Amino acid sequence: MSNAPQLPAPDTALVKQAIAWLIQLKSKENDQATLTGCIAWRQSSSEHELAWQRVNLMLGEMQQDLNGIPDGIQVSQVMQNTMRHMQKRRSIKLLALAAIAGSTALMTREVMPWQPWLSDYHTTTGERRSMMLADGSELFLNTDSSVNISFDEHQRLIILNQGEIMIKTGSDSSSPRNRPLRVQTRHAMLEAIGTQFVVRLQQDTTLLSMQQGKVSMMPAAFHAPQKIAEAGQDYLIYQDRLDSVQLPMEADSWTLGALVVKEMPLADFLAEVARYRTGHLGCDPSVADLRLSGVFQLDDIDKLLALLPHKLPVVITYRTRWWVNVDRRA
Amino acid sequence: MNTEYLYVQHHSWLFSWLRRKLDCHAQAADIAHDTFLKLLIKPYSKDLQEPRAFLLTIARGLVVDHWRREDLHHAWQEAMAGIPEDITPSVEQQQILLATLQAIARLLETLKPRVREAFLLAQLEDKPYADIARYLGVSIRTVERYIAEALYQCYQLRFSDE
Structure with missing residues (x-):
């Protein structure tokens, strides 16, 4: 840690407190009292600050390591699938291994119970x-x-x-x-x-x-x-x-990876599309009632959104990757 | 009891045991090799009472690592199949990502399934706690507790060498 290299590693209790603050900050976004409380906690001792720095360093590194993952890859799904296979292999094979080893005490890793x-x-x-x-x-x-x-x-x-x-x-x-x-x-x-x-x-x-x-x-x-x-x-x-x-869309077209709509109000259409991506997707009231028809592929939502200005007098504004608004074209 | 002696006495049965487990000659040879390599690197008690059990513990850990790598690789390939070619990372980048995911997977295995799920959704998908609570059918407080537990594990893993 650049600001306090000589300090020994913070104690467990402080690390846990730092994590608790971090979680509160995320849970109560923009809550002034939480923010003030967190800053006061950090400033109250250099050990507190060090614990805070290290927890954030760990998180930052994790984020950075995962940065290269392309959009569209659901990391959590990849991990869950991996876990699922591992669990299956373990419950079937490791029990057999334990028997051969002749000593169950050596099974240091927990064999998870079979999940339903x-x-x-x-x-x-x-x-x-x-x-x-x-x-x-x-x-x-x-x-x-x-x-x-x-x-x-x-x-x-x-x-x-x-x-x-x-x-x-x-x-x-x-x-x-x-x-x-x-x-x-x-x-x-x-x-x-x-x-x-x-x-x-x-x-x-x-x-x-x-x-x-x-x-x-x-x-x-x-x-x-x-x-x-x-x-x-x-x-x-x-x-x-x-x-x-009477629905303005084909209710089952998603099973084929498409959204098929007929005369659907833009606001409703965006609400539909928002289900397929994380983050905010909204529109200006002045364009909410524009009607839209067509077949839209669900595989790439950003591409889908990019089509809208070709069909309606709108522009797509990306404030961040997770905050997208559809506005009237000037 | 030195490593050389252990090798001579035990390599043969360990290798055939691994071959039976893995159904693959080359992988069994690799893991048998790595097992003894670990003995060289890691200090162990010189008067080993049960060398077979000891070696099996190490080999089993390596087999699990091997499976995890395979499963992760498989899940990754599956996910990559749905990604357009122009945004596919290079082979080197993918290797780096897989190494990171491998470390995360090792960590996840130590977590309870619900804690793991909450952690994945919060840290990797950036889902709000309220959504995770609804998804798991628990209170937001519980989700916060799960995440705290997982993050503490991450922290310990990150700074374990101190």
Whole structure:
């Protein structure tokens, strides 16, 4: 440390305090009291300041080391995938190794208990994935989504915790009896009747968009009406009611990596696109109602945004990489 | 008991054991070699009671390192496949990044799964704590605790040689 090279390494307690301040600063962004408190803590002794410097040095180095990672690579996903494989290998192979070594006391590394990965899936922002479930159904996960899957002898249950999924139901031929396939959200239970459909969880409502077959909709409230959604229909499902709606977009086009919209207000379009990238994406009220139609590729959101000035009288302003605004062209 | 003696006595079974584990002659030979190399670098008790167990502990650590490198490499390649060629980093840059990620992966393995997930989202994806809390279904306070735990581990790893 350039300002205090002669000081011994700070004690554990101080390092932990420095980390706690750092976290508070991030948690309460722009909070003046936290900022003042942190500065006062740093200034109260040179050991405090040293601990602070070293924690920040460590973080800075980490950031710098990771700087070369290209945009579009989800580092956390790469790491999670690595961990997942490692865990699998360890639980299978290392137990065998331990037996050969003849002394379990030598197992210094903890063998993690098997995680229920097989039944929990999630995607990060910008990521999409599809998978085949045990019954032959296909499940597509859109950006920033999470599901728990729980199949038992009575039902095939998919709990949507966040985001959006599409399901193409399979025949469930390996099961002795035909188990219903259900999707549960905090607003409703949906039961598939041979079918393909998209379910999106939003703040106050669940959006159901039917491509093929039928789905029976059961809102969470006991007295709420139940109804069957048919192919081509879209519904907003609240806890206590069902509203039929017409979407200005093809609800399932994301499974093909595209956004297909028709006469969609720009503000809504940007809200859609914002789901696929981190950071702020907004627009000036004067352009919010401009209508947009077309097919947009979701693989490169910056490229997608760059198309907008060709279609509408707007300019894209990048204040930082994470703060993008769409304004009226002067 | 010197390293040379250990080598003569134990290289052969260690090598065949590694070959069985790794299904690869060359990798088994490499790791067997590295195991003894570690003995040379790292001081160990001269009256080793259980040399086999001792060697296996080292070899096992190296096997885990090898797997981790392989898994990471694989996950990285998978992610890179979706990246346009013009922004693909050079082979050297990728090697450097992989080395960093390897160090982070080693650290992550010592963390509980939820702590690890919170750390990844906060430090590598720069997600707000409130989002992470919602995602993990825990309170913001808990997320803060997770991150503090992970950062402290990072700190210890960074300054471990002092």
